[in-house]
Amino acid sequence: MENITNIFREKKLKLTPQRIAVYKYLLSSKQHPSAETIYKALQRDFPTMSLATVYKALKTLVDVELIQELNVGEGNFRYDANTNPHPHIQCLKCARVDDIDGIDFKELNVKIKPYTDYDVICNQVYFYGICKDCQKEQSN
Ligand SMILES: [Zn+2]
Numbered sequence: 001m002e003n004i005t006n007i008f009r010e011k012k013l014k015l016t017p018q019r020i021a022v023y024k025y026l027l028s029s030k031q032h033p034s035a036e037t038i039y040k041a042l043q044r045d046f047p048t049m050s051l052a053t054v055y056k057a058l059k060t061l062v063d064v065e066l067i068q069e070l071n072v073g074e075g076n077f078r079y080d081a082n083t084n085p086h087p088h089i090q091c092l093k094c095a096r097v098d099d100i101d102g103i104d105f106k107e108l109n110v111k112i113k114p115y116t117d118y119d120v121i122c123n124q125v126y127f128y129g130i131c132k133d134c135q136k137e138q139s140n
């Protein structure tokens with residue numbers, strides 16, 4: 001939490017209770033929630049907070065690089081407080097998004113070099129499949 005205080009002070013941004021709540025929620029979650037999920041989860045503690053406020057808080061947190069935005073599909077934005085590059089996998093049945101640990105694709109940034117005149121900085125890898133729970137359901 002020290003991190004967010006320092007960064008917001010540095011960038012001269014207002015650290016509102018809503019922004020802190022959105023960030024805290026993301027830190028506590030491995031689920032890669034959407035804005036709607038965060039909005040619903042914070043309703044109890046912040047009954048007057050609108051979905052628009054959640055979106056604005058998320059945008060600010062992305063801008064200061066405290067969180068990352070994942071675009072796992074058309075109009076399907078998810079948020080992650082883990083800003084280290086790591087691959088994600090989404091279930092095509094229930095839409096859950098999980099991290100894939102223990103592997104990274106940094107070497108892709110080098111591999112891609114002969115095919116582009118860009119100075120490659122990063123990449124985002126998404127996999128799609130059927131999660132364990134949905135596999136169980138299918139076999140029932
Ligand atoms: Zn699933």
Ligand SMILES: [Zn+2]
Nearest residue numbers: 080082088099
């Ligand atoms: Zn992640």
